[in-house]
Each structure stands twice: as structure tokens, then as C-alpha cells.
Amino acid sequence: MKKLISRRNFLKACAVTGSALALTACGGGSSADDKAAAAVVVDGPVDFPLAETVTLTGTTSYPAGSESEPNNRTIFKRLEEATNVHIEWTAIQSDQWGDKITLTMSNPKTLTDFIFSADFSDSNLLRYADQGVIIALEDYIDNNMPNLKAVFDKYPEYRTMCTDIEGHIWGLPWIEQLGANKTAIQTVGNMSFINTKWLNFLGLSMPTTVDEFEQVLMAFRDNAAALQSEFGIEGSIIPMSCIVNDGDQDPGILINGFGEGYGDMDKGRHIAVTNDRKVICAATQEGFKKGVEWLHQLYAEGLIDPECFTQEWSTYVSKGKAGRYGVCFSWDVANVDNLTDWEPLPALTADVTNITPQNGSFTSGFNRGRCVVTAKAANPALVCAWLDQMYDPMQSPQNNWGTYGEEDEFDIFEMSTNADGEPMLKHAPLGDASPVEVREAECVGGPLAVLDEYYDVYVTCPDDAQYRLDWIEQIYTPDMNNDYVYPNVFMSIEDTTQVSNLEADISTYINTCKADWIMNGMASGSWEEYLSKLEAYGLSDYLAIMQKYLDAYHA
Numbered sequence: 001m002k003k004l005i006s007r008r009n010f011l012k013a014c015a016v017t018g019s020a021l022a023l024t025a026c027g028g029g030s031s032a033d034d035k036a037a038a039a040v041v042v043d044g045p046v047d048f049p050l051a052e053t054v055t056l057t058g059t060t061s062y063p064a065g066s067e068s069e070p071n072n073r074t075i076f077k078r079l080e081e082a083t084n085v086h087i088e089w090t091a092i093q094s095d096q097w098g099d100k101i102t103l104t105m106s107n108p109k110t111l112t113d114f115i116f117s118a119d120f121s122d123s124n125l126l127r128y129a130d131q132g133v134i135i136a137l138e139d140y141i142d143n144n145m146p147n148l149k150a151v152f153d154k155y156p157e158y159r160t161m162c163t164d165i166e167g168h169i170w171g172l173p174w175i176e177q178l179g180a181n182k183t184a185i186q187t188v189g190n191m192s193f194i195n196t197k198w199l200n201f202l203g204l205s206m207p208t209t210v211d212e213f214e215q216v217l218m219a220f221r222d223n224a225a226a227l228q229s230e231f232g233i234e235g236s237i238i239p240m241s242c243i244v245n246d247g248d249q250d251p252g253i254l255i256n257g258f259g260e261g262y263g264d265m266d267k268g269r270h271i272a273v274t275n276d277r278k279v280i281c282a283a284t285q286e287g288f289k290k291g292v293e294w295l296h297q298l299y300a301e302g303l304i305d306p307e308c309f310t311q312e313w314s315t316y317v318s319k320g321k322a323g324r325y326g327v328c329f330s331w332d333v334a335n336v337d338n339l340t341d342w343e344p345l346p347a348l349t350a351d352v353t354n355i356t357p358q359n360g361s362f363t364s365g366f367n368r369g370r371c372v373v374t375a376k377a378a379n380p381a382l383v384c385a386w387l388d389q390m391y392d393p394m395q396s397p398q399n400n401w402g403t404y405g406e407e408d409e410f411d412i413f414e415m416s417t418n419a420d421g422e423p424m425l426k427h428a429p430l431g432d433a434s435p436v437e438v439r440e441a442e443c444v445g446g447p448l449a450v451l452d453e454y455y456d457v458y459v460t461c462p463d464d465a466q467y468r469l470d471w472i473e474q475i476y477t478p479d480m481n482n483d484y485v486y487p488n489v490f491m492s493i494e495d496t497t498q499v500s501n502l503e504a505d506i507s508t509y510i511n512t513c514k515a516d517w518i519m520n521g522m523a524s525g526s527w528e529e530y531l532s533k534l535e536a537y538g539l540s541d542y543l544a545i546m547q548k549y550l551d552a553y554h555a
Helices: 007-025 032-038 074-083 094-106 124-131 138-144 147-156 156-162 196-201 210-222 224-229 251-255 285-298 313-321 380-391 395-401 435-442 463-479 495-519 526-536 541-553
Strands: 055-063 087-093 172-176 192-196 239-240 271-273 279-283 326-328 342-344 363-375 414-417 423-427 448-450
Touching: 032 055, 055 094, 055 380, 074 251, 074 380, 074 395, 087 094, 094 210, 124 363, 124 495, 138 147, 138 380, 147 156, 147 380, 147 448, 156 172, 156 363, 192 196, 192 251, 196 224, 210 224, 210 239, 210 251, 210 285, 210 313, 210 326, 224 279, 251 285, 271 541, 279 541, 285 495, 363 380, 380 395, 395 435, 395 448, 414 448, 495 526, 495 541, 526 541
Parallel strands: 055 087, 172 448, 239 326
Antiparallel strands: 172 363, 192 326, 192 342, 271 279, 414 423
16 A cells, blocks of 8 residues: 555645644634534535524635625625525635735634635645645535536536546636637637728728738828828827737737747747647747738838837727727727727738637636635535535526626626526626626625526626627637647646746747847847747747646547
8 A cells, every 4th residue: 555655645644634733733623613514414415505504614805895794795695595504704805815815824723614716726726735725625526516516527628627637626616608619708818909980981991911901000000190180089090009918918819820820829828739739839930930020010110009018008098098099909899999990800811811719718717726625624515515506507607797686776687587487697787887896796706607508598698798709709710720729737736836937937038039029120040049048948848748738638
């Protein structure tokens, strides 16, 4: 048996013992509530509500300016009534979460039964697991969590993504499906949008090639005075604005047509997966080189916002709201200007026509570290059974977005019925109310699963999601020629650490060179030097680790 026990499992066993001793020694031992919870016998799914009220403890976050007492939120009030489980919450303001949750997890006196909105990274999960602070959940999921188990049974890829290399699940996931595979809402983040009001005024057609696109930008530049006069624009006309290397505001989608068409859609890791399932660095491909050189050409011609390398989000939006842009980039153009005057720009043809979907997008929104159960829990099976209520198909949409029937002025939902006459949550009109503010006031987050098949059965699709889904399916999906994206793999703690260290140097260097080349052009020999330095930074080692986990995932 000794030969079968890995060093990590031995250390973990020691850590669990040490953690239990620390909990007792530091005053974190059994309380009356712990004993009451432990007295509830759980040998399978729990029939809620419980006969007697039981108290559990949890830690969660809340947005600044919203309700700070979780039990004052309608969702938790209804859950307590439905389950007869009272939660004593420790609530931390979201903008203070990072520092305070680290202290919480290191102090047995402040540790609660579960961390509801943990959002732990892979490194966090594995570190706390090795320290014995959190417990493995795979057996509880199979025995006490029928709602989550049903999700895993239907979509086994989610169980795979939650499971570490030793077969353990340390966190309960957040899953939000909106579309699937090449139609998923996350396949394209940094959409490019073009001002159709300007196009129509100047008698221009929607560009479909890089050359046509450049001509349109030049027309915007050369007819600036006419555009300002016609549309009452104060401030200079900006043919194209963006924020280089800034997520959804980056112009990288424009270069997908160069070379073999990989572009550089993964801004953090700069990787793509070929159709023969090989992991490559997108930023070392010939198409990346040609695409960046073309972006420099646009910049040199005065077609790109000169502030694109330095401007903050607030500056970017304020110029957009002033109506000064001909082309811009965002998750949703409504963030920058309005929906009426803009359309997504289709894939531009250079050498090929292609849109590389974003990595991780085929399984939609996913976070494997959303919620954890701690070693403090006296009855982890009961804790897991209560947390499983969050995965009920009627409960998850409310936790994710908000609820219905509150006493205040606005609700995200109203209770309605589906085509079969069964209860369904229908998104309510918000009028002038901010959807973000209403959601923050009502939703509770935490572990949940909103699946594609829930729409129009348990809940309607949000309007702002639906039109984006339509854009992707109609404009971008037909040009997605890549069959694979890099999935959400769960690496070992050693590989997670090595990848993080390599990624920091590699990504920083790539982004620095990209910005410099767009601004100043690519000097003779700089591309070869760039490739050589990336190799010195460990690019081959980085890609080898990524390949190992891609192969294991598909196996």
C-alpha cells in the first residue's frame, strides 16, 4: 500500500489532520449549530424542507452599493423557506474580495462551511486542497446532488473540466450556456462594428476584404468635415478606434484573414488549435506578422485612433458616445455607442476568409472554482445537498440574473408560463433602469448551471444576449473553419505554476512587440529576433505542456 500512496496524497492526508487540529485548537470546533447540522442524517438526496431548522455558515460577496446582508435578498429568503436551512453569512464587498478571502481561508476562526462565491483559480483550489482546507466533492455530487449530477451526466465534458489529474473535484462550477459550439456567445469576444449611418451617407457598401475595408476608412477620413456637419459631431472624426492589447477592445479580429487565418484571438495565451489538434502559438504564424504589418499601414495613414495604445475604457467610451467613430471594437457596440447605427463587420478576406473562435468557448461560460466546501463543515453531505438546490433549472437563472415579485420598482423577471403552460421566468422590461444595476441588486451568483435547453422552457433568453447570438450565428459562424478550441483543462499544481510563469514572460513580450510594430512598423530582422527571444522565454516548453493537456482532454 505504501508504494501506492503518492507524495501529494500523503501530504494532503497530513494537511487534513493538521487542519482539523487547527480548527479545534483555534476555537473553530463544534458549536450547537454544527451539532444540529451533523445530526441530520444524509444518505442520498435530501427531501427539503427539513423537519427542523438547521443553520449552516457561508461566505459570499456582494457588489458595492448593493444589499450587503445576503439574507435580505429575496432569493435567499425564498431558499430558506423552501429548505428550512438558515445560512449565517459572512459577506465581503466584491472590490475587497481578493485580499479578504485569502485571510478568511487562512484563519480557522473565520472559516465557514462553504464559500459560495469563491471564484478560486486552479492554483487556489489545488493549494487549499493540499492544505486540507477544502474537501473533495465527487462522491457528494454523485450521492447527494442530483441536479448537478444530471448536468454532468448530460454534458460529461463539464465533469472532465472540474476533475483534477488525480480524479478529484474540489469546486462546484458556474455554467452559463448561451449557444453551443460554433454558435456559443463566447466564440467571438472582440467584435468589430462599423458605423452604417456613415456608410449610407457616403454611399459605401459593407467591406468584405481588407482592401475594401481600408478604402472605407480612408473615405471616413477624407469626408470628415461632411460627416461632422451632417451628424452634428463635435470633435475630430476617428475612422477606427480600439485599445490595443485590451481584451474585447483589441483589433485582432481584423487579421484573421492573413496567412492561414489563425489571427490572435486568445489575448492572454496567444494559442490556437489546428484541425489536426496541434497547439500552436498564433503570434508566431506568418499571418500574424502580415496582419500586424497591415495594421501599421492603417496607423501610418492616420486611420487608427492615435490614443489606441494608451486610452482608458472611460475615454474610449466617451469618444464613442460623442459619435466620433467609424469602426470600433467591443463585446457589444451598445457599450460604446448605440445599436441603431452600427452592424458587426463580417470576416475580412486577405489570404483566406476565417474567424478563429475563442479558446474555451465551445462549452460556453464556465468557472470550475465558483464554490467550495471547507473542512469546517460538520455535515458536508447536507451542505452539498443544500448547494445542489442552486442547480435547479428554475433556481439557476434567478441566481445568475435576478428574480421576480419583489417589492421594489424593478425586477429582472416576471413569472410567466411556457408553451406547455408550465412555470417559466420571463425577462421583464426594465424601461430606463440599468440592467447591470438591477441584476446586482437581485442576483446572488454562486454555483449554478443555465443550460441551452432551459431557454423558453424555464427562462427566456436575455435580449442583449439574443441579438449577440444572432450576430454570431448569422455573421461569424459560417466563416469559422477551425474545428477545435483549447478547452478549459485542469492542470496539476506543478504545471499550473510553470505555465503561469512562462505565460507571464511570453505574453508580455508578444503584446509589447505587437503594439510597437503597429505604431512604428517592423524593422528588418526584428521578426527573426522576436521568434528567437520567444524560444528563449520557453515557448516550446509552454506549448508542450498545453499539448499534453489537450491530448489528455480528448482522450
